[in-house]
Amino acid sequence: MKAVLDASVFFSDIPLEGELFTTPSVCDELVDIRAKGNFEKHCTAGLTVVTPSRESLQAVDRAAEKSRDRAVISGTDRDLLALAKEIGGVLYTDDFPIQNVAGVLGVETHPILQRKARPVRWKYRCTGCGRYYSHDGECLVCGAAIKRKLK
Numbered sequence: 001m002k003a004v005l006d007a008s009v010f011f012s013d014i015p016l017e018g019e020l021f022t023t024p025s026v027c028d029e030l031v032d033i034r035a036k037g038n039f040e041k042h043c044t045a046g047l048t049v050v051t052p053s054r055e056s057l058q059a060v061d062r063a064a065e066k067s068r069d070r071a072v073i074s075g076t077d078r079d080l081l082a083l084a085k086e087i088g089g090v091l092y093t094d095d096f097p098i099q100n101v102a103g104v105l106g107v108e109t110h111p112i113l114q115r116k117a118r119p120v121r122w123k124y125r126c127t128g129c130g131r132y133y134s135h136d137g138e139c140l141v142c143g144a145a146i147k148r149k150l151k
Contacts (some may be wrong), residue, residue: 001089002090003091003110004022004084006026006092006094006095007035007043008094008112009038011038022049024049026076043110052079053080060073063104069122071148080093081098085144090107091108093111124148127144130141
């Protein structure tokens with residue numbers, strides 16, 4: 001089994017099997033001594049660091065738009081999702097927005113320390129006049145901020 005590892009894997013001591021992968025952006029997030037030690041341990045066991053293709057990143061962007069998580073996923077999240085889609089791997093993460101986008105992409109996820117995310121639907125509401133929109137930003141009517149809320 002191919003497994004793509006989010007940074008949170010390196011902050012825990014969960015046992016992993018199979019071919020292990022991560023991205024350079026995850027490596028950049030590992031500043032804690034324990035996380036660096038776990039990273040080195042997995043590298044010794046065969047962890048591969050891979051940069052995903054531009055096409056895979058574009059597929060992630062389209063899926064994030066569809067799940068309405070585009071504004072909350074980071075560059076590292078995009079890289080992980082793209083890599084998991086590219087290699088057909090299971091993505092190990094506790095990040096709920098990543099799990100939402102993974103569901104749209106058809107990428108299997110495995111939680112690390114938390115429960116698995118339920119599918120989420122978002123709505124966007126103006127904080128000033130209360131109108132609903134399909135996106136965040138600024139209200140076209142009153143100019144107040146449009147905030148994302150759980151449906």
